[in-house]
Amino acid sequence: MNTYLECIPCFFRQALFAARAATRDERQMKQVLDKVSALVPGIPLDSPPPETARWIYSVVREVTGVADPFRAHKEESIQKALSLYGMCKSAVDHSEDPLRTAVRMAIAGNAIDLGANPDLDLEGEMRNILRGDLPENPYQAFKRSLEGTRTLLYLGDNAGETVFDRILIEVMGKDTVYAVRDVPIINDVTVEDALKSGLGGVARIVSSGCDAPGTILRRCSEEFLSLFASADLIVSKGQGNFESLSGEDAPIFFLLRVKCPVIAGHLGAQNGDMILKNGRERQISSSV
Amino acid sequence: MNTYLECIPCFFRQALFAARAATRDERQMKQVLDKVSALVPGIPLDSPPPETARWIYSVVREVTGVADPFRAHKEESIQKALSLYGMCKSAVDHSEDPLRTAVRMAIAGNAIDLGANPDLDLEGEMRNILRGDLPENPYQAFKRSLEGTRTLLYLGDNAGETVFDRILIEVMGKDTVYAVRDVPIINDVTVEDALKSGLGGVARIVSSGCDAPGTILRRCSEEFLSLFASADLIVSKGQGNFESLSGEDAPIFFLLRVKCPVIAGHLGAQNGDMILKNGRERQISSSV
Numbered sequence: 001m002n003t004y005l006e007c008i009p010c011f012f013r014q015a016l017f018a019a020r021a022a023t024r025d026e027r028q029m030k031q032v033l034d035k036v037s038a039l040v041p042g043i044p045l046d047s048p049p050p051e052t053a054r055w056i057y058s059v060v061r062e063v064t065g066v067a068d069p070f071r072a073h074k075e076e077s078i079q080k081a082l083s084l085y086g087m088c089k090s091a092v093d094h095s096e097d098p099l100r101t102a103v104r105m106a107i108a109g110n111a112i113d114l115g116a117n118p119d120l121d122l123e124g125e126m127r128n129i130l131r132g133d134l135p136e137n138p139y140q141a142f143k144r145s146l147e148g149t150r151t152l153l154y155l156g157d158n159a160g161e162t163v164f165d166r167i168l169i170e171v172m173g174k175d176t177v178y179a180v181r182d183v184p185i186i187n188d189v190t191v192e193d194a195l196k197s198g199l200g201g202v203a204r205i206v207s208s209g210c211d212a213p214g215t216i217l218r219r220c221s222e223e224f225l226s227l228f229a230s231a232d233l234i235v236s237k238g239q240g241n242f243e244s245l246s247g248e249d250a251p252i253f254f255l256l257r258v259k260c261p262v263i264a265g266h267l268g269a270q271n272g273d274m275i276l277k278n279g280r281e282r283q284i285s286s287s288v
Numbered sequence: 289m290n291t292y293l294e295c296i297p298c299f300f301r302q303a304l305f306a307a308r309a310a311t312r313d314e315r316q317m318k319q320v321l322d323k324v325s326a327l328v329p330g331i332p333l334d335s336p337p338p339e340t341a342r343w344i345y346s347v348v349r350e351v352t353g354v355a356d357p358f359r360a361h362k363e364e365s366i367q368k369a370l371s372l373y374g375m376c377k378s379a380v381d382h383s384e385d386p387l388r389t390a391v392r393m394a395i396a397g398n399a400i401d402l403g404a405n406p407d408l409d410l411e412g413e414m415r416n417i418l419r420g421d422l423p424e425n426p427y428q429a430f431k432r433s434l435e436g437t438r439t440l441l442y443l444g445d446n447a448g449e450t451v452f453d454r455i456l457i458e459v460m461g462k463d464t465v466y467a468v469r470d471v472p473i474i475n476d477v478t479v480e481d482a483l484k485s486g487l488g489g490v491a492r493i494v495s496s497g498c499d500a501p502g503t504i505l506r507r508c509s510e511e512f513l514s515l516f517a518s519a520d521l522i523v524s525k526g527q528g529n530f531e532s533l534s535g536e537d538a539p540i541f542f543l544l545r546v547k548c549p550v551i552a553g554h555l556g557a558q559n560g561d562m563i564l565k566n567g568r569e570r571q572i573s574s575s576v
Binding site for chain 2 (some may be wrong): 005006008009010013026030033034037038039040045208262269
């Protein structure tokens, strides 16, 4: 997916949000915004938004000297999600169709997103998941793909929703590699966060090699590219991964919450919609 | 009021919104954003936001060649408001306290604001006005000020709410000068819009001389400054006028809807609140 002009004001919003998390020095925050301004004429509109977001967060790091401004927030998100793990796991296990419930839960958990959705009531979100349902066609396609799958590559997104990814991975019961960001960026999951979320017991955790808040293949490691090429099924979580992989010809299913009007417009969906999208079909399906 | 760092992403949002209204050429829109970027390091944070907004809209004019991108929208807002005039006037006349109702209506009408509030259901807004009430102290202070007033200066804000300003001016029944922007900027009221709203019959319409979406005194005409200095009472509508005049020592009452988190934070209010604020008192009063 290309970068839309509407992403540009949002880059400034994100830059300021991250700068505020990193420092209390208003001059440093202004310096971040000045440096982001200097990037604008060169923003590659034919690249996905995570390409530019990568630059922006590097500006925040450079100006403030803080490498991981959302570290405490990520820790808190993971702890909160872990506190819901037992209840959620039990709800999945006792549901009529555990896979369907776990997919919905994993999508609902994607509401945790500091880039696009800084204010969130996680418990409220998780309680709401039973309201909507998944559209039948993409869910059946996902189920069929899963049946023929031996090796599954799961692309994580935000720290915290990782706990709900873990439940889905447990339910799917496949030989799974869980890919994470190479370095801390926004509240995206790193190896450390994945381990804290208990994913080490259910999947092999690898870095994608990418330092953007998405999965930009030309920035990924050889190891990851090889996993990407050989996986029977790829489960891609969140907007950043969708933005960077939506054009790829690969056996991907995208699981995400729509959290910005640009993605909503691109998908023909509404803000807040839960999306399960077969990457190989043009068809888009959403439920609230 | 100074410019906050949070205003900077919003300047980009406004620039793009205005550029989209002026042109369909995406390259021109990007050019607008590039030029706005070049302004960022020089944004005077010790000036009110309308000072920078003035620059931004001049960039849109310069790049697109369109002087008044919201002309049609303003016309539509005025016609829609005029269609509600009879019903609203009658509601005021038949209310227990016509002045109070007219003040609430004038504040409710301030929801019309393309800069801060592009999507609006005007009829819904006007129906909602009877839900909240005005806080007693500033209303009584306003009423007392009005009793001693011979010459009243009314600072207009957006085209459309002008019709509700007209109702308030009719109810107040004072010798009134209605001040408007010198040139089209966003959907702010100009002489032409004021006349279309029927204000010519109830007030003398003058330009403030200011080409910003607010009333920046050092950019106003001599004629306006003389009116400002001699008025017994100044009624200031909207955020832009509040932002540019909140520090002035003058007999001003600010009537506005809170339409952005920065103003909400500055006033200790909530987004959407109706504000009637005595400019000479620190006290802030709001009702929803």
